Structures are given as C-alpha cells and as structure tokens.
Amino acid sequence: xxxxxxxxxxxxxxxxxxxxxxxxxxxxxxxxxxxxxxxxxxxxxxxxxxxxxxxxxxxxxxxxxxxxxxxxxxxxxxxxxxxxxxxxxxxxxxxxxxxxxxxxxxxxxxxxxxxxxxxxxxxxxxxxxxxxxxxxxxxxxxxxxxxxxxxxxxxxxxxxxxxxxxxxxxxxxxxxxxxxxxxxxxxxxxxxxxxxxxxxxxxxxxxxxxxxxxxxxxxxxxxxxxxxxxxxxxxxxxxxxxxxxxxxxxxxxxxxxxxxxxxxxxxxxxxxxxxxxxxxxxxxxxxxxxxxxxxxxxxxxxxxxx
Numbered sequence: 001x002x003x004x005x006x007x008x009x010x011x012x013x014x015x016x017x018x019x020x021x022x023x024x025x026x027x028x029x030x031x032x033x034x035x036x037x038x039x040x041x042x043x044x045x046x047x048x049x050x051x052x053x054x055x056x057x058x059x060x061x062x063x064x065x066x067x068x069x070x071x072x073x074x075x076x077x078x079x080x081x082x083x084x085x086x087x088x089x090x091x092x093x094x095x096x097x098x099x100x101x102x103x104x105x106x107x108x109x110x111x112x113x114x115x116x117x118x119x120x121x122x123x124x125x126x127x128x129x130x131x132x133x134x135x136x137x138x139x140x141x142x143x144x145x146x147x148x149x150x151x152x153x154x155x156x157x158x159x160x161x162x163x164x165x166x167x168x169x170x171x172x173x174x175x176x177x178x179x180x181x182x183x184x185x186x187x188x189x190x191x192x193x194x195x196x197x198x199x200x201x202x203x204x205x206x207x208x209x210x211x212x213x214x215x216x217x218x219x220x221x222x223x224x225x226x227x228x229x230x231x232x233x234x235x236x237x238x239x240x241x242x243x244x245x246x247x248x249x250x251x252x253x254x255x256x257x258x259x260x261x262x263x264x265x266x267x268x269x270x271x272x273x274x275x276x277x278x279x280x281x282x283x284x285x286x287x288x289x290x291x292x293x294x295x296x297x298x299x300x301x302x303x304x305x306x
Contacts, residue, residue, distance in 0.1 A: 020177030150194035
C-alpha cells in the first residue's frame, strides 16, 4: 500500500528528502507546504523556496501560508487530501494542534540533532560552535512543545575539527531521506515504537545573536575556530580592521602564546597569525568588506601596499 504524505519544508537542506520520497514508489507526495516567496539577494528579487522550486517542477500542489495556524482554508484543503502523515523538515512555522490532528497517523519532524540535545532553531550551528565531536539527526513525533515529542529513530554524525556548518548541512541533507523512509514505514506497519525523550541532557539551540558573530580575541583560539566553522558564510564570524568588516572564512589553531589578544603575531605563506586568550589562530581565508573571499596573506599584503 502507498503511504500518502504532505511534505512541509522550505530551504535547500530539505530538498533531497522531498525528492527521495517523491521518487519512491512506496510514497505519494500529495502536496507541499512551504514558506511564502520572499525577497532575496542584493536586488531583493522575489524568490521561491528551494522546496517550492522542486514541487513546481514536478507538478506537486503547493500551499504557502503566512501562518498555517491562522489559515483554516488551507487546513481544510489539507484535510481533503486525507494524508497518512505530515512530514516536516526545516519548515519554519509552528503547527497548531488543529494542524497536527489532520493526518491519520502522525506529523513526523526531521530534527538536526541528537534529541534531547539542541532543541530549537540552530542545532547544526550550535553543535559546531560548542566544539562537539558528534551530532546527528532524529525523526520525532511532533507535539505542541518545542522539539519535545517521542523520538522514532536517530543517526549519529561525526564532526571533524575542520568541518564547517555548510558541510554538516550537506551531510544531514544526504542522510535524512532514508531515515525518514524507515520511520514512516515503521510507523505505518506498526513495527516501530517511538521512545519518549529523557529530560536529562536537554539543552536549547537558541537563535544566533548579532553580538555572537563578532570575534572576541580574548577567547581561546579553539573557541574562535569553532565559531568560524559554526557560522561559516552565513552570517559569518568577523572582526573590525580600519573601520571595515573582515569576515573570517577559514582558520587553524596554532599552539603558541601571544603577548596580546588581537595582535598580529606574524604573517607566513599559510596566513596571518593572531593572538588569542589561549594559543593563536592562523587566518587562512578572509572576506574583506566589499570584496570577495581571498587568502588572508593576500589581504594583509594588500594593507601594507596601500
């Protein structure tokens, strides 16, 4: 029997899961629910979400509520589809109980952490910023609380010392489809029993603040290195130099002590070494304000030649 789903998702990380389920003969993707089109890029051109792009190109019906909790007309249309499951993956809106009650079985959410660790909005970034050696993905039954529902399946993902958030996003995107498939089939066949989350070890992955993205050179080199990896490119860790924003794209920890945090210790063929609260940080690549990404040594040499 075919399992009928409605897929709720918005960004690129969710597209591979939607594509996998759409191309799987055991599933029918009856509709997609995604965020409204929004301005993007320097020109602020109105742009559809990556999930919507896939849906449109494959003739899947699309709903774009501003807030699905407050739009009974869309809820009524979803009820008519008579789905077995709702699947949510980085959708970007909180669902009401009225919405959760629509599918025959459950609403299944794909969450990018090993719950109960890192409930909330930024689990991928927080795991790297905090220097974790591993994270993972979970499928869970969605309840009204924040990421507190019973866990269906988990998969562990190692985090290397050089992995940045973009690379971790891609890894999660690759591993999620099959975990969703196993979860949906297991629940449909009644061969999978979800497990309540243990309240020990609960921690939140709160949204990043603008203040957090500014590098504090008094912190350890390891802490700054993790920050750079955790918010790579967007929004990006930065420091100020001559009144300009310098985003730091790639770094390496150097085991030696500097006399002052923030001091440029030396410049080598590999990059620019800067003192920190503990050890030094070698800047490998940077993105100066108004310019493209470049090797840090080239940025520094450009300063000398002005």
